[in-house]
Amino acid sequence: MSCLxxxxxxxxxxxxxSGILSEATSTVINLSGKPKSYSKLSMGxxxxxFGGCEQPAxxxxxxxxxxxxxxxNKKLSVAVAEILSSKLFVLKSQFFLKFFDLEVTYRTLTSIYFLYHYSSIAGTNVFKLNLRR
Structure with missing residues (x-):
């Protein structure tokens, strides 16, 4: 899963x-080798x-x-900067991309069991989630 x-x-x-998101999605999935269904992009x-001034960033x-x-990371940074500079006319020097690589904790979803139960404590319904391996 990747989220840009x-x-x-x-x-x-x-x-x-929409065009920016489409092009950025293609770039991320091509460089990651992951399917499109495993990517999420949002733009705001x-x-x-940036650098103490409010010029386009x-x-x-x-x-x-x-x-x-x-x-x-280098390839993604260059490719995303190119897309945003060409579509939004933001200088590449006014662009910053922060990367977070999450560790894989569970290799398969079959190794995780979710047990949901509904209980009543002091007259109040409480929803609990227990995670078991």
Whole structure:
């Protein structure tokens, strides 16, 4: 699973956000080798100062499970910066991408058993989730 969340200080009104998301999705899945169904992208606009000034800038986070490494990170950073600079006209020097590589804790979902139960404590219904291996 990979999640790319770029934010910009520019208005997205009149911007082909769908095109940006589509191109960025293709880039992430091509470089990660994971299926499209395992990717999530969202893009937003917010107040942001980059380097102490408010000229057009973009900040993004890429969270993934077990495929990031320095080589892939560099390729992703260059590719995503190219997409955002060409579509949003943000200088590449005004772009920052933060990477989070999550460890794989459970190899298969069959090794995890969820036990849900509903109990009543002091007249109040409480929903509990127990995680067992």
């Amino acid at each position: 969340n770029p934010s910009t200080n520019m208005s997205l009104e009149g911007v082909d956000a 606009s917010m107040t942001m100062a 973009t900040y993004g986070e890429l969270v993934s499970i077990a495929y990031l490494n320095p080589g892939v």
